[in-house]
Amino acid sequence: MITREFTILAPEGMHARPATALVKLTRKFQSAILLKKGATEVKMNSLLNIMSMGVKAGDAIKVSVEGVDEADAAEALDIFFKQGLKDW
Amino acid sequence: MQGIGVSPGISIGKAYVLRQRKEVASGVVLSDDAAVLQEIAQYREAVKLSVEEVQELFDKVVEEERDILEVQLELLQDPQLESDVLARISSDKMTARDAVLVVVGLAIQLFEQMEDEYLKARAADVQDAGNRIVRHLSGSANALISSAGSTAGAGDEEPLIIIAEDLSPSDTIGMDRNKVLGFATQSGGKTSHVAIVARLRGLPAVVGCGGELDGIVDGDLVVLDGSHGLVFVNPTAAIVEEYRKKQEIFRQEIQRLEALKDQPAVTTDGVRIELLANIATAEDMDRALAFGAEGVGLLRTEMLFMERDSFPTEDEQVRYYKTILLRAGNRMVTIRTLDIGGDKPLPYFELPEEDNPFLGYRAIRICLDRKDIFLTQLRAILRASVFGNCRIMLPMISGVQEVRQARSCLEEAKEELLRSGVSFDTTIKMGIMIEVPSAAVIADLLAKEADFFSIGTNDLCQYVLAADRMNKQIKDLYDPFHPAVLRLIRYVIEQGHLQGIPVGMCGELAGDPQATSLLLGMGLREFSMNAPAIPAIKDILLRSSETAARKNFQL
Numbered sequence: 001m002i003t004r005e006f007t008i009l010a011p012e013g014m015h016a017r018p019a020t021a022l023v024k025l026t027r028k029f030q031s032a033i034l035l036k037k038g039a040t041e042v043k044m045n046s047l048l049n050i051m052s053m054g055v056k057a058g059d060a061i062k063v064s065v066e067g068v069d070e071a072d073a074a075e076a077l078d079i080f081f082k083q084g085l086k087d088w
Numbered sequence: 089m090q091g092i093g094v095s096p097g098i099s100i101g102k103a104y105v106l107r108q109r110k111e112v113a114s115g116v117v118l119s120d121d122a123a124v125l126q127e128i129a130q131y132r133e134a135v136k137l138s139v140e141e142v143q144e145l146f147d148k149v150v151e152e153e154r155d156i157l158e159v160q161l162e163l164l165q166d167p168q169l170e171s172d173v174l175a176r177i178s179s180d181k182m183t184a185r186d187a188v189l190v191v192v193g194l195a196i197q198l199f200e201q202m203e204d205e206y207l208k209a210r211a212a213d214v215q216d217a218g219n220r221i222v223r224h225l226s227g228s229a230n231a232l233i234s235s236a237g238s239t240a241g242a243g244d245e246e247p248l249i250i251i252a253e254d255l256s257p258s259d260t261i262g263m264d265r266n267k268v269l270g271f272a273t274q275s276g277g278k279t280s281h282v283a284i285v286a287r288l289r290g291l292p293a294v295v296g297c298g299g300e301l302d303g304i305v306d307g308d309l310v311v312l313d314g315s316h317g318l319v320f321v322n323p324t325a326a327i328v329e330e331y332r333k334k335q336e337i338f339r340q341e342i343q344r345l346e347a348l349k350d351q352p353a354v355t356t357d358g359v360r361i362e363l364l365a366n367i368a369t370a371e372d373m374d375r376a377l378a379f380g381a382e383g384v385g386l387l388r389t390e391m392l393f394m395e396r397d398s399f400p401t402e403d404e405q406v407r408y409y410k411t412i413l414l415r416a417g418n419r420m421v422t423i424r425t426l427d428i429g430g431d432k433p434l435p436y437f438e439l440p441e442e443d444n445p446f447l448g449y450r451a452i453r454i455c456l457d458r459k460d461i462f463l464t465q466l467r468a469i470l471r472a473s474v475f476g477n478c479r480i481m482l483p484m485i486s487g488v489q490e491v492r493q494a495r496s497c498l499e500e501a502k503e504e505l506l507r508s509g510v511s512f513d514t515t516i517k518m519g520i521m522i523e524v525p526s527a528a529v530i531a532d533l534l535a536k537e538a539d540f541f542s543i544g545t546n547d548l549c550q551y552v553l554a555a556d557r558m559n560k561q562i563k564d565l566y567d568p569f570h571p572a573v574l575r576l577i578r579y580v581i582e583q584g585h586l587q588g589i590p591v592g593m594c595g596e597l598a599g600d601p602q603a604t605s606l607l608l609g610m611g612l613r614e615f616s617m618n619a620p621a622i623p624a625i626k627d628i629l630l631r632s633s634e635t636a637a638r639k640n641f642q643l
Binding site: 054 | 155158159162163166167168169195198199202203204206207210213214397433435
């Protein structure tokens with residue numbers, strides 16, 4: 001299992017567009033991907049789950065990936081969170 | 089009463105009150121496993137029908153509305169929603185309809201408790217997805233959706249003002265524009281759907297009016313002021329009169345800008361300026377023409393490369409360019425070659441981790457390194473070039489050598505096509521973006537290599553001032569009016585013109601009304617911007633004198 005921590009920098013937080021993109025990205029991998037903020041942890045293949053976390057700018061989140069393609073998935077998520085959100 | 093004005097303009101008309109049927113759970117307990125299986129099958133069928141219904145709407149709406157539908161599609165098929173619903177059916181023996189109502193109800197509660205206004209408003213998205221599934225489970229056709237307009241108009245053809253507690257995307261998207269004068273809702277904020285849709289369609293809207301709106305009945309006379317967020321119900325004749333006048337003034341202003349649409353931008357002393365649009369898709373092209381764009385100063389081709397699993401094939405690219413060129417008619421379309429890099433990654437193209445992505449491996453630097461990618465794009469542009477009028481623009485050029493290399497790639501692409509007997513525009517122009525300071529400083533040398541210049545002020549400004557425009561802490565340093573930036577712009581325009589090549593601008597400064605006179609005075613003749621900014625810039629140009637603008641600026 002690989003875990004990564006990110007801080008959300010986009011001023012609008014995790015709004016519908018990046019959340020939708022994130023769900024689509026998650027679906028490309030076989031690994032189980034979980035999103036954790038505070039004490040709550042949810043599966044990241046669901047837009048409902050991601051939006052219900054209420055991730056705002058400045059929030060710290062933890063992502064854990066487990067499965068055959070976990071290395072690739074972790075890297076893709078790394079790129080998404082570090083760079084992708086800015087453009088959304 | 090006072091609400092939040094979310095879409096400007098004034099409407100005066102009769103009210104049509106839209107009451108949403110409140111769905112209540114039946115409380116039926118399923119008797120056996122066969123019933124459970126049947127309910128699960130019905131749920132799956134209802135989701136399938138709902139998805140198809142939303143997909144059908146896709147063709148009818150503009151791009152921004154598509155984002156809303158995209159979220160709907162995602163929610164309808166949400167795995168968490170599905171597993172929660174299935175659990176309610178199989179463990180709690182609920183009917184599919186009850187299960188959806190309960191699960192969606194809980195999700196809505198969660199969203200409504202959120203502090204963030206944007207996320208709170210997402211409760212409406214979830215509700216909408218839930219309602220749609222429930223409607224299919226109840227077997228009733230979509231009573232509200234597209235009929236809102238026509239129901240409103242039934243037996244009474246005059247357009248009406250829609251009054252509702254809230255409006256879902258389904259209610260607003262697809263509503264007949266000609267039968268609706270405006271919207272007033274009890275709940276909602278600036279980010280609610282009704283706000284977005286109303287603005288897109290140019291209809292006044294006031295949201296967040298609160299419970300007072302309950303007092304309105306069908307046929308009440310309503311005055312809606314979407315600019316100031318005011319709603320008057322059965323107002324005095326004096327108020328109606330006052331607002332008729334305001335409505336007229338607003339209409340004239342809109343008309344004045346609309347009348348400018350087909351009028352060329354010529355200054356009072358007869359200097360012709362070209363107003364172009366920055367676009368990314370074929371839909372943007374239509375929108376640009378609606379705002380009176382005379383062509384495209386920047387086609388961002390990145391859109392074609394993003395949100396997919398692999399590089400688009402040459403044929404796919406040809407189709408994309410061709411569609412846009414055909415819609416542009418014979419207007420000039422400036423196609424910028426791939427501008428990706430560390431800050432704009434592609435999911436299927438691995439790039440090294442960089443400490444300074446803005447100073448790293450990106451745009452033309454990638455293209456000249458990965459000639460396979462570049463040549464494919466150049467061939468595709470060339471093949472599409474016979475369908476319209478286009479030119480090629482290279483991003484991130486920093487020196488003469490890069491232009492020469494790119495040109496030899498273009499020649500190579502041309503030869504390949506010639507060999508296989510494919511026709512293309514043999515006179516196609518290749519120009520460059522001036523956005524790296526080194527390029528601006530040697531504009532005199534580059535003007536001998538490139539067929540045209542387009543100044544990209546966003547990057548130029550951040551590179552010249554060493555100020556990241558995304559960094560809030562130094563946002564004051566990012567100033568396109570800094571003399572250093574302006575001097576470079578002036579120099580680029582001057583050197584371009586000395587060599588006799590066209591000089592345009594496609595950065596944000598081109599669409600900034602505060603910069604129009606200054607840029608005119610520097611000799612800029614091509615302004616490219618986001619389409620909605622065009623009428624206002626044209627309005628300024630029509631009232632400006634080029635001679636005076638030239639005299640006015642001193643650096």
